Amino acid sequence: MAEAVDGVEALDEFRAILGGEARSVDVVAVEQELTQLWKAAAEDTAEGRSVVRACVLNLVAYATGDDVAQHINEVISQISSRHPSRSIVIVADPQAKAAQLRASISAHCQIPTEGGKQVCSEQVTLHASGAAVDELHGTVLPLLIPDLPVFLWWHDEPSLRSHLLQELLDSADRLVIDSADFPSQRAAGALADIQRLTRENDVALSDLNWSRLTHWRELIAQFFDAPPGRQYLDRLDSVSVEIASTHGREADLTEGLLLVGWLASRMGWTLEDGGQQPRGGAVSFALRGAVGPVAVELRPGPAHPGEELYSLSFRAGAEATFSISRKVDDEACVVATAEMPDGAGHSRVVRMDVPSEATLLCDELDMLGHDVVFEEALAQAVQFMTAGR
Numbered sequence: 001m002a003e004a005v006d007g008v009e010a011l012d013e014f015r016a017i018l019g020g021e022a023r024s025v026d027v028v029a030v031e032q033e034l035t036q037l038w039k040a041a042a043e044d045t046a047e048g049r050s051v052v053r054a055c056v057l058n059l060v061a062y063a064t065g066d067d068v069a070q071h072i073n074e075v076i077s078q079i080s081s082r083h084p085s086r087s088i089v090i091v092a093d094p095q096a097k098a099a100q101l102r103a104s105i106s107a108h109c110q111i112p113t114e115g116g117k118q119v120c121s122e123q124v125t126l127h128a129s130g131a132a133v134d135e136l137h138g139t140v141l142p143l144l145i146p147d148l149p150v151f152l153w154w155h156d157e158p159s160l161r162s163h164l165l166q167e168l169l170d171s172a173d174r175l176v177i178d179s180a181d182f183p184s185q186r187a188a189g190a191l192a193d194i195q196r197l198t199r200e201n202d203v204a205l206s207d208l209n210w211s212r213l214t215h216w217r218e219l220i221a222q223f224f225d226a227p228p229g230r231q232y233l234d235r236l237d238s239v240s241v242e243i244a245s246t247h248g249r250e251a252d253l254t255e256g257l258l259l260v261g262w263l264a265s266r267m268g269w270t271l272e273d274g275g276q277q278p279r280g281g282a283v284s285f286a287l288r289g290a291v292g293p294v295a296v297e298l299r300p301g302p303a304h305p306g307e308e309l310y311s312l313s314f315r316a317g318a319e320a321t322f323s324i325s326r327k328v329d330d331e332a333c334v335v336a337t338a339e340m341p342d343g344a345g346h347s348r349v350v351r352m353d354v355p356s357e358a359t360l361l362c363d364e365l366d367m368l369g370h371d372v373v374f375e376e377a378l379a380q381a382v383q384f385m386t387a388g389r
Helices: 007-018 027-043 066-079 137-143 163-169 184-201 214-223 229-235 254-267 357-365 372-386
Strands: 023-025 051-053 057-063 085-093 100-109 118-129 150-154 174-177 204-207 238-244 283-288 293-301 309-316 320-326 333-339 346-351
Touching (some): 007 023, 007 027, 023 027, 027 051, 027 100, 027 118, 057 066, 057 163, 066 118, 066 357, 085 137, 118 137, 137 163, 150 357, 163 184, 174 184, 184 254, 184 372, 214 254, 214 309, 238 254, 254 372
Parallel strands (some): 051 118, 057 150, 085 118, 150 174
Antiparallel strands (some): 023 100, 283 293, 309 320, 320 333, 333 346
8 A cells, every 4th residue: 555655645545544444455564554654644744733643452353244343343433532442353254265364454533622632543454254264363463562451352152163263362361242142042052161261261251241230230239238228138039030022032131140140149149959940931040048048030021122131129028129120111211119118118210321332342441350240140140041951
C-alpha cells in the first residue's frame, strides 16, 4: 500500500484509515504499515490535526464470518475510548478448501474535545481460510505488543480440536466467551471443556453470560444485607428460577445455572444425590445446605418476552419469600419483593436494562487476574449441568 503511493496521495490514504476505512496490506508488512500510519498521523498538521496513538492492551478476537467480524468491529469501536488497544480480528473459514491469508489495517478514533488531541487505536484484520487457519498463530503472535495484557475474545463456541485456539491460549492472559451463544444441548459439555482447558493453561476465564448477572446478584445480596432479611439467609430451602424463551426456541438455562452455581458456592450448598429431573423443560436439583435440604428448580417461561433471566424467588419455609421479577409492562425494570412476618416486608421497582455486549466486554477488560467468585460459581454450575448425564 505505502509503496504504491507517495506525497499527497499517501497522506490522503492514511487520513482515510484514521477516518475508519480499512486498507489492505501485505501480511508480512503489517507492522511496517502501522508504523508508517502513526508517523504520518503525527506529522499531519493540516487543519490543526493532532493525533495520539493509545494502547493499553492486546485484544485478539475470533470471528466465524464477515457478519460476525463486522459486529466485533462495531463493539471494538464502542469500547476503544475506555480500552484503546491493538485489536487483531481473525475472520476464519477453516472449512474452505483453499488456504488463503490476507490482511488489512484500520483505526478507531475518538472525536476530540475542543483544542484536545484526537486519540486513536489500531486494528489489524486477518482473513484466513482452509489450512491457513491452523497456522495463523504464526502471524498473530508477532503482532502482539510486548508487556501488555492479551485478551482473547472467542466469539464462537470454542472447540478443543482447534489448533489455533490452543496456540493463542499459550500467550493469552484471559479468554472471553459468551455461553449464551452455545447451543443449549452442548452448553454443559462446552463449559466443562473450557473450564478444564483454561485451568490447564492457567488462563483466566470470562463469560459474558456471567456478567449479565451482576445486577441480579447485587439485588439478591441486598435482601440479606441487614436485618430482618439476614436471619433467613441460612434458612433458605427453596430456589426457583424462570428463563424467558420466545419464538419456539428451547430455553437456555445456562444463565440460571450460573446464578444457582453462585448461590451454592457462596452458601456452601452441595449436590445431594447427583440427580436432575427434566420436567416439561424444567430441571430440578436436590441440594444440601448447612441446616437442611434446598430444592432448586429452573424452568422455561415461553409466555414471557426475551430470552434471558426473567424471574427468581427464594423461600425460607413458610415464613419468608424473596423474589425478583421483570415487570410485565416494562422489561427494563424489575420488581424486588421481600415478604416477611410482622410487616417487615417491602417491594420496590428497580431499573435493570439489559447491558450491551460492549458494556459487558468493557467490564471484563477491566479485570486482569482470575475472577475467583465466577470460577467457583462455574465449577458448581458445571457440576449441576453434568449431573446425571
